Amino acid sequence: VQLQASGGGLVQAGGSLRLSCAASGRTLSDYVIGWFRRAPGKEREFVAVIRWSSWSGRVNDYADSVKGRFTISRDNAKNTVYLQMNSLKPEDTAVYYCAASSTYGSRWPGDFGPWGQGTLVTVSS
Numbered sequence: 001v002q003l004q005a006s007g008g009g010l011v012q013a014g015g016s017l018r019l020s021c022a023a024s025g026r027t028l029s030d031y032v033i034g035w036f037r038r039a040p041g042k043e044r045e046f047v048a049v050i051r052w053s054s055w056s057g058r059v060n061d062y063a064d065s066v067k068g069r070f071t072i073s074r075d076n077a078k079n080t081v082y083l084q085m086n087s088l089k090p091e092d093t094a095v096y097y098c099a100a101s102s103t104y105g106s107r108w109p110g111d112f113g114p115w116g117q118g119t120l121v122t123v124s125s
Helices: none
Strands: 003-006 009-012 017-023 032-038 045-053 057-062 070-075 080-085 094-101 119-124
Touching: 003 094, 017 032, 017 094, 017 119, 032 070, 032 080, 045 070, 045 080, 057 070, 080 094
Parallel strands: 009 119
Antiparallel strands: 003 017, 017 080, 032 045, 032 094, 045 057, 070 080, 094 119
């Protein structure tokens, strides 16, 4: 399922942004949805994932670098997944992507896709 991330922008350190991830024609709750980011000159890295299973219910997972600052959530009525980013730091500057996976428990970008164009987040110091 092709997803589109939006909501990026320029923000000062300590500020907040909320990114949105939307899909058309597919129900996001049927998939594991992950947020990833790629900073200039770096590899794409895991940020957060939201997943659901019949035995564990909803499970959110975060990279250590964003834990306590970022929150991933899903609005099934709007078929949208959000990434609320608070206390932003300059090192959070990156292009942020959302993507879907059928592999429960994965953080590996190779298990997610296809990748859209992403949305740029720039945090100034």
